[in-house]
Amino acid sequence: MATARYEIRVLGAAARFACAHDERVLIAMERAGLATVPVGCRGGGCGICKVEVLEGDYRCGPMSRVHVSAAEEAAGAALACKVFPKSDLVLRPLGKCFDQTRYQEEGASNHGC
Numbered sequence: 001m002a003t004a005r006y007e008i009r010v011l012g013a014a015a016r017f018a019c020a021h022d023e024r025v026l027i028a029m030e031r032a033g034l035a036t037v038p039v040g041c042r043g044g045g046c047g048i049c050k051v052e053v054l055e056g057d058y059r060c061g062p063m064s065r066v067h068v069s070a071a072e073e074a075a076g077a078a079l080a081c082k083v084f085p086k087s088d089l090v091l092r093p094l095g096k097c098f099d100q101t102r103y104q105e106e107g108a109s110n111h112g113c
């Protein structure tokens, strides 16, 4: 069976990237050479990669409730390092290191913090 691949778009960023159904969105973004979502631990421990999924279907690996509450998760918040796409996705970064002003001025280059 062929691997399903989906297109991931981050709000405010022109570049899009592909992510397989069994690949984590944050890792696919880095593989594509992009930094449209801030990157931290890559393992669900820091919350830096927190996003809101605005469009699309996905599943999540285990996420710390310190960074994403059950209510937030139900409303579409997730850690990009724990998100596996089930369709094309549109994301909006929410993480604590995300600087919306800088992000817009520099064209979506907001790596780390």
Ligand code: FES
Binding pocket: 038, 039, 040, 041, 042, 043, 044, 045, 046, 047, 048, 049, 050, 079, 080, 081, 082
């Ligand atoms: S990069 Fe640390 S929680 Fe995702």
